[in-house]
Amino acid sequence: MGFNLGMAGLFKFKRMCAALDIKDYDKAAVEMLDSRWACQVGHRAHRLADMMRG
Secondary structure, rough: HHHHHHHHHHOOOHHHHHHHHHHOOHHHHHHHHHOOOHHHHHHHHHHHHHHHHO
């Protein structure tokens, strides 16, 4: 995501970042998919969300 959005764009995912701060990777994955970015990148968003869940 950082490569695709740049770090400034990545840090706009405030709820995802908050979930990462508390190590809630399932919530972070949900927040990734609840975004315009996920619609734009399609299947890649689901692959990355699955990686986030571990």
